Structure formats: structure tokens, C-alpha cells
Amino acid sequence: MxxxxxxxxxxxxxxxxxxxxxxxxxxxxxxxxxxxxxxxxxxxxxxxxxxxxxxxxxxxxxxxxxxxxxxxxxxxxxxxxxxxxxxxxxxxxxxxxxxxxxxxxxxxxxxxxxxxxxxxxxxxxxxxxxxxxxxxxxxxxxxxxxxxxxxxxxxxxxxxxxxxxxxxxxxxxxxxxxxxxxxxxxxxxxxxxxxxxxxxxxxxxxxxxxxxxxxxxxxxxxxxxxxxxxxxxxxxxxxxxxxxxxxxxxxxxxMRAVDEDYLDAIAAGFARVVDAKSPFTSGHSDRVALFADLIAEELAYTPERRRWIRRAALLHDIGKLGVSNSVLDKNGKLDETEWAAIKRHPELGRTILSKIAALRDLATVAGAHHERLDGKGYPLGLVAEQIDRDTRIVTTADIFDALTADRPYRKAMPVSRAFEIMDADVGTAIDSDCLAALKRGFARMEGVTA
Missing domain, CATH: 1.10.3210.10 (Hypothetical protein af1432)
Structure with a gap:
């Protein structure tokens, strides 16, 4: 933008x-x-x-x-x-x-x-x-x-x-x-x-x-x-x-002025900082940006708005830099204190991005990407009408990557199984239009690479 x-x-x-x-x-x-x-x-x-x-x-x-x-x-x-x-x-x-x-x-x-x-x-x-x-x-x-x-x-x-x-x-x-x-x-x-x-x-x-x-x-x-x-x-x-x-x-x-290309380079650089924090998140931000872009393209976003969505996806987890790896990489159930630390990371991301005039409009996505349509998400417990479509896109992409990548507590699952799990959460955690767009985009991508 x-x-x-x-x-x-x-x-x-x-x-x-x-x-x-x-x-x-x-x-x-x-x-x-x-x-x-x-x-x-x-x-x-x-x-x-x-x-x-x-x-x-x-x-x-x-x-x-x-x-x-x-x-x-x-x-x-x-x-x-x-x-x-x-x-x-x-x-x-x-x-x-x-x-x-x-x-x-x-x-x-x-x-x-x-x-x-x-x-x-x-x-x-x-x-x-x-x-x-x-x-x-x-x-x-x-x-x-x-x-x-x-x-x-x-x-x-x-x-x-x-x-x-x-x-x-x-x-x-x-x-x-x-x-x-x-x-x-x-x-x-x-x-x-x-x-x-x-x-x-x-x-x-x-x-x-x-x-x-x-x-x-x-x-x-x-x-x-x-x-x-x-x-x-x-x-x-x-x-x-x-x-x-x-x-x-x-x-x-x-003094150097920052254009859109340079902002993309900065966002990509800090996404590498975020993903380097845990061996289980290597490449996560890049993949979320790719999946979010697929969804946005299917939803007829303009090229300029797709660029904005990719940037928001690259930086959506920047707040995780304030969470200890003893929590992020724990192989087992989190206790109450550890879960509270995890739940703080979206708000921390919102705070960080809010300080930057050129990236301030990404703060909403960073702060709300773990909210759910049924109000059971975190950190604020927002409900459907309070969650914009941009955030819903990044949330869908984030969930898909979390399911299809290795995590400390489980191995990556096949794409078909991930979509089955996400289908069950449509209307409560996941936006139906965003998931349908992801499926179409993914099928198209598979067709190109086949």
C-alpha cells in the first residue's frame, strides 16, 4: 500500500x-x-x-x-x-x-x-x-x-x-x-x-x-x-x-526512503528472525504468506492488496520472539503459565507493529490471527463480526501450515487429513470462503506442478 x-x-x-x-x-x-x-x-x-x-x-x-x-x-x-x-x-x-x-x-x-x-x-x-x-x-x-x-x-x-x-x-x-x-x-x-x-x-x-x-x-x-x-x-x-x-x-x-519493494525485503528479513527461533517453525512465515496469497488471489484481491496480505502473513507471528523456547518447543501439554505466555504473543505482535507507521495497518492481523469466529479464540475473544476478512485469510493459512508441518508434539499430517480437520471447524474457527479458496488455490498449484 x-x-x-x-x-x-x-x-x-x-x-x-x-x-x-x-x-x-x-x-x-x-x-x-x-x-x-x-x-x-x-x-x-x-x-x-x-x-x-x-x-x-x-x-x-x-x-x-x-x-x-x-x-x-x-x-x-x-x-x-x-x-x-x-x-x-x-x-x-x-x-x-x-x-x-x-x-x-x-x-x-x-x-x-x-x-x-x-x-x-x-x-x-x-x-x-x-x-x-x-x-x-x-x-x-x-x-x-x-x-x-x-x-x-x-x-x-x-x-x-x-x-x-x-x-x-x-x-x-x-x-x-x-x-x-x-x-x-x-x-x-x-x-x-x-x-x-x-x-x-x-x-x-x-x-x-x-x-x-x-x-x-x-x-x-x-x-x-x-x-x-x-x-x-x-x-x-x-x-x-x-x-x-x-x-x-x-x-x-x-537517509533512505523505503518503497514497497524495500518494505517487502524488511518484512521477509524479520520473518526469518521469527522462524529461526524454533526448529519447528523454520519456513513457517514464508509458507503462511504463500497460502494467504493463494487464498487472496482466489478471492479476487488486487495485486497491491495481495502484496499487503503477504506482508501481513510474513509478520503475523512477530510476537513469538517474546516467548521462551522452553514453551514454544515443549514436547507435551502446556501448563497454565506456559499457555498464558503463548496467548500473549498476538498482542505483543500488535504492539510491535503498531509502533511502525509503514506497517501499522498490519497490526490488526498480527493481534487477531488466533481469534475464532465463535469467540473462543485469543487474546481478546473476538467474535465473527469483529474479525475482518484479511485476518481470516491469514488465520486459515496459519492453521493449514500448522497442520501440515512438523510440531514438537506430532508429525506433519497429509494435506487431505488437514482439510478434513479444517472442514470440521468451518463456521466456528475458520471462514468457509477462505477455506474454499485455499482448496481451489492448492488444487491449482498442484495442477501446475504435476
Missing amino acids: TTSTTIHLSEVVGALSYALDITEGQPVGHSLRCCWIGMHVGMRLGLAPAELSDLYYTLLLKDIGCSSNAARICQLYLADDLRFKAGYKSVDSGLPEILRFLLAHTGRDSGLVERLQAMVHIARNGGEISRELIETRCQRGAEIARSMRFSEAVAQGILDLDEHWDGSGQPLGLAGKQISLFGRIALMAQVADVFFMRGGAQAAIAEVTSRAGRWFDPELAALLAELGQDAQFWAPLLADDLNIKVVDLEPRSL
């Missing part, structure tokens, strides 16, 4: 960065605060506008690969990935501190034998486990950044996020200026924000200074310590208009 006002890339990415914050278990606005801190370091260094532009997006997207290791963290550490990640960001690389953290966070809700087995495995293979988790996260993040048309400099900054100045980082053990400048600034900004939010400006400066020469480039650490002596440097981090201030940090001469 075309808009009458210009939408800038910085506004879209800045708003979507909230989704990355919740995936990392960080207080909302973490990526924006890192961008504020890191960009001031870059400006103090005298970087050219093109370099500042790349640094800007490195800082906002540093965690874009973060969902890709969530399932593995749950599996290895028997832990809630959101809490684990939130806590680990404050840990230094000293062995005693790491061991204390792992003892406190591994298998807290598991049986004694299971917890001991996990601890033994971690003790024997800790280095390789850490390298694997970071490599997965950084490589996936760089791939997604490239798919969203960001420069190789941005991708490299994301790849180098967890490398340390003294060579003790991961995944390659790079040292000194082997580490890209953007990666060096992004890691330092990240640590500064984590400690600022926990203990204020002096705590942030003290932590960055203590890691200078180990984690951080000493020159950059000294520069941040100097900047941080001014209380006005930190004040915007707690202000309600931080998002506006961060948009203003992008070099004006290089």
Missing part, C-alpha cells in the same frame, strides 16, 4: 528493533540506546557520513541473528532462553564469573540428575558450545542483514559483535584491529547499556573501563568514558522520545 508521506528506513528498523530487544531479554529500547551510545562514539571519532550510516544500522541490527540460537540454549542449559540471555549479557569472561552464572542458571527447574548431566556436558564442552552458539547467531544475523540490502560493512560488524580486543572472544578469536570498527563499537555500546540500565551512568563507565584492553579497544573505551562524564549524554536514554532522537542521528544526506 502506497503512503502519502515518505517513510524512512531508520524509522522502520528502529521500531522493529524492539522485537530484537525482547528476544534478547533486554529492557525495551536496548537497541535504540546502543545506537545512541555507539553513534556518539562514531561522531567523536570523526567518521565520514557513509561510515556513520553503516555504523547506525550495525547498532540497530546487532542482535538480528539472536533468535537462531534460542532453541539450542534451552536444550543445552535446560533454561528459559530469554532469562538466560538477559543475565549472560552482564557476565565478564573470567572463568569464576562464568561458572557462577552457569551454576545459577542451568537446569533450575529440572531434576537433579538431568541438571548434573547438563553441567557435566557443559564443563567438558563449554568452549565449543560457546563458539557454536555465537557463530550461529552472528552468521545468521549477517545473512539476514545482507538480505535486507545492508552493506557488507554492516554484515561484518554483526559478525564481529562477540569478538574481544585481546583475542578471547568468539567465534574466530580475532584480536585488536582485526575486529571491524563497527563490531568493536557495537559490543562496547551493548555492555554500556546493560550496566547503565542496571546501575546508572557510573556503573556503565566503570564496567567499560574495567574491560578496556580485554574486551574493548582502549581508545574507544577512553572516548566513551570521556563522553559519559556529561550527564546530558545519558539523559536521552531514559526519555520517552528516544526513538525520535535516534532517527535524527542518521546522517541526513544518506
